[in-house]
Amino acid sequence: MQTIQKRKSFLGKLIVPAMASAVLAYFVVSAKTGQYGSEAKVAFSRQLAVRNAVYSELLAKRDALERRVRAMKDGTLERDMIDENARRALNVARDDEIVILR
Structure with a gap:
């Protein structure tokens, strides 16, 4: 009876570590540059x-608008406020007025 013996190659021992290091390298690169990585x-x-x-700019604008609404809502509408809002909405000024835009 004859047996055939195979000689184990040197490359056969490197297949598993090479695959493991490739997978590990993929995860390292993904952790650095991926969608949820450090970059x-x-x-x-x-x-x-x-x-x-x-957001802070929008909050400031909202506060200003809330102050203006409170000034109009409290039951005592001032003529100046009504006049100012009407002129601003209609884009109207008289000839003898000076308009200062902010």
């Missing part, structure tokens, strides 16, 4: 700062 975190923080600035 994306910096971009998200910049975007958050910009949106917080826009």
Whole structure:
């Protein structure tokens, strides 16, 4: 009875570590540059700062509008406020008036 012996190749021992290191490299690159990686975190923080600035501007505008509405709602409408709102809405001024736009 004859047996055929195979010699184990050197490359056969490297297949599993090579595949494992390729998978590990994929996850490392993904953690660095992926959609939720460390570089994306910096971009998200910049975007958050910009949106917080826009949000604070909108809050200031809202407060100003709420103050104007409260001034008109309290039952004692001033003639100046009514006149100012009508002129602004209709875009009208008299010849002897000076209009200062802010």
